[in-house]
Amino acid sequence: MGDKVTISLIKADVGSLAGHHVVHPKQIEVAKKKLQKAKEDGLIIDYYVFNAGDDLELLMTHRKGESSPEIHGLAWDTFKEVTEKVSKPLKLYAAGQDLLAEAFSGNVRGMGPGVAEMEIEERGSEPIVVFAADKTEPGAWNLILYKIFADPWNTAGLVLDPRMAEGFTFRVMDVQEGKYIDLTTPAESYELLALIGTVGRYVIERIWRNTDKLLAAVASVTRLSLIAGRYVGKDDPVCIVRCQHGLPAVGEVLAPFFTPHFVAGWMRGSHNGPLMPVGLKDSRCSFFDGPPRVVGLGFQVADGKLVGPADLFEDVAFDHARRTALQMAELIRRNGPISPAILGMEELEYTGIVKTLEKLKDRFFKA
Ligand code: F6R
Ligand code: MG
Ligand code: MG
Numbered sequence: 296m297g298d299k300v301t302i303s304l305i306k307a308d309v310g311s312l313a314g315h316h317v318v319h320p321k322q323i324e325v326a327k328k329k330l331q332k333a334k335e336d337g338l339i340i341d342y343y344v345f346n347a348g349d350d351l352e353l354l355m356t357h358r359k360g361e362s363s364p365e366i367h368g369l370a371w372d373t374f375k376e377v378t379e380k381v382s383k384p385l386k387l388y389a390a391g392q393d394l395l396a397e398a399f400s401g402n403v404r405g406m407g408p409g410v411a412e413m414e415i416e417e418r419g420s421e422p423i424v425v426f427a428a429d430k431t432e433p434g435a436w437n438l439i440l441y442k443i444f445a446d447p448w449n450t451a452g453l454v455l456d457p458r459m460a461e462g463f464t465f466r467v468m469d470v471q472e473g474k475y476i477d478l479t480t481p482a483e484s485y486e487l488l489a490l491i492g493t494v495g496r497y498v499i500e501r502i503w504r505n506t507d508k509l510l511a512a513v514a515s516v517t518r519l520s521l522i523a524g525r526y527v528g529k530d531d532p533v534c535i536v537r538c539q540h541g542l543p544a545v546g547e548v549l550a551p552f553f554t555p556h557f558v559a560g561w562m563r564g565s566h567n568g569p570l571m572p573v574g575l576k577d578s579r580c581s582f583f584d585g586p587p588r589v590v591g592l593g594f595q596v597a598d599g600k601l602v603g604p605a606d607l608f609e610d611v612a613f614d615h616a617r618r619t620a621l622q623m624a625e626l627i628r629r630n631g632p633i634s635p636a637i638l639g640m641e642e643l644e645y646t647g648i649v650k651t652l653e654k655l656k657d658r659f660f661k662a
Contacts, residue, residue: 306410340600
C-alpha cells in the first residue's frame with residue numbers, strides 16, 4: 296500500500312493458434328479490454344498485454360502489493376474470459392490449459408498461471424526489463440540471472456560501480472521441497488552455483504542488492520507438473536529486472552542472451568534446446584515446436600505508468616545470437632530422442648514415457 300508501486304507479471308497458456316504456436320490476436324484484444332476497464336476503475340495504474348509464443352502475458356502496475364487477491368483475481372478472470380470468449384469458440388488449441396483449478400481461491404500461485412511480482416519504492420528514474428520465455432521452464436533464468444548479478448565478465452558494474460561492490464543476495468527455491476535458501480555473492484558464489492546448476496530443482500526466485508537490500512529482480516518459480524502430478528505443459532517462465540543507477544545496466548542485463556545457452560522444455564516439455572532471443576514479431580514457436588524463445592521488453596516506470604515498451608531483442612545486435620541459437624538447435628537435434636537432446640528420467644517422469652516403462656518393467660530378466 297502507500298506510495299509503493301507493485302509490478303505484477305502474470306501469465307498463462309489459455310490456448311493458441313495452430314497447436315502450441317502463437318497467441319491469437321483476439322485473445323490479446325479481450326485481455327486488453329479487461330485490463331483497460333480495471334485501469335479505468337482505478338484497480339490498476341497501467342498494463343501491457345503481450346505474448347511469448349503460446350503464452351498470454353499480463354503486465355500490470357498497481358498499489359495493492361504482492362499477492363493481492365484483487366490483482367490475482369483480475370488476472371484469473373482475464374484468463375477465464377479469454378478462454379470463454381475466444382479460445383473455446385475458436386477451438387484454439389489447448390483452450391484454458393493452464394487454469395488448473397475450477398475456481399479462484401485468492402492467489403493464482405499454485406493454480407496454474409506463472410507469476411513474477413515486485414513491490415518497489417520507485418526511484419527517480421526506474422528502468423525495468425521484463426523477460427518472458429516459451430518452451431522452457433523457470434530454471435532457464437538461473438544462468439542468465441547469475442551472469443547479470445554475479446559475473447564480472449558479464450556485468451562490468453560489479454567491478455566499476457561501488458554501489459554494487461558488496462554484491463547481491465539470491466533467494467533460491469527448492470521446487471521439490473517447497474523450501475527457500477538465501478545465498479550471497481561473491482562470498483557464496485560457488486555454493487550458489489552448486490545448487491542452481493540443477494535447473495529442474497533449484498530456481499532463483501529473487502535477488503537483492505547487498506548494500507541496501509534493494510530488490511533487484513524477481514522470477515516465476517511455478518512448476519505445473521509438481522502441482523498437477525502429471526505433465527501439463529512446461530511452465531514457460533517470466534522475470535522482472537530493475538536496471539541502472541547502481542544496478543546492472545540494461546545492456547548488462549541483455550548481455551547473457553548474446554551467447555545462447557541450452558535450456559530444458561523444448562518439444563513436449565521433454566527436450567533441451569537453445570534459448571533464442573527474439574523481438575515480439577518473432578515471438579512464436581515453429582521448428583520442432585521451438586526453438587525455445589525469449590522476448591525482452593524495456594519500460595520506464597513513471598508514477599506507476601508503464602512507459603514503453605522498447606522491444607529489446609528486435610535489435611540487429613541479436614541477429615548474431617539468433618544464428619548461434621539456430622546452429623545449436625541444428626546440432627542438438629541430430630541426437631533425436633537420445634540424451635542429451637532428451638531430458639533425464641527425473642524430468643520425464645511426468646510424461647507418457649512412464650506408461651511405456653511400466654509396461655516393460657516385468658520383461659527385464661537376468662542373463
Ligand atoms: C507445448 C509444447 C508442445 C507440445 C506438443 C504436443 O507447450 O511444448 O511441444 O507438448 O506440441 O502437444 P499435444 O500433446 O497437445 O499434442
Ligand atoms: Mg500451449
Ligand atoms: Mg508456452
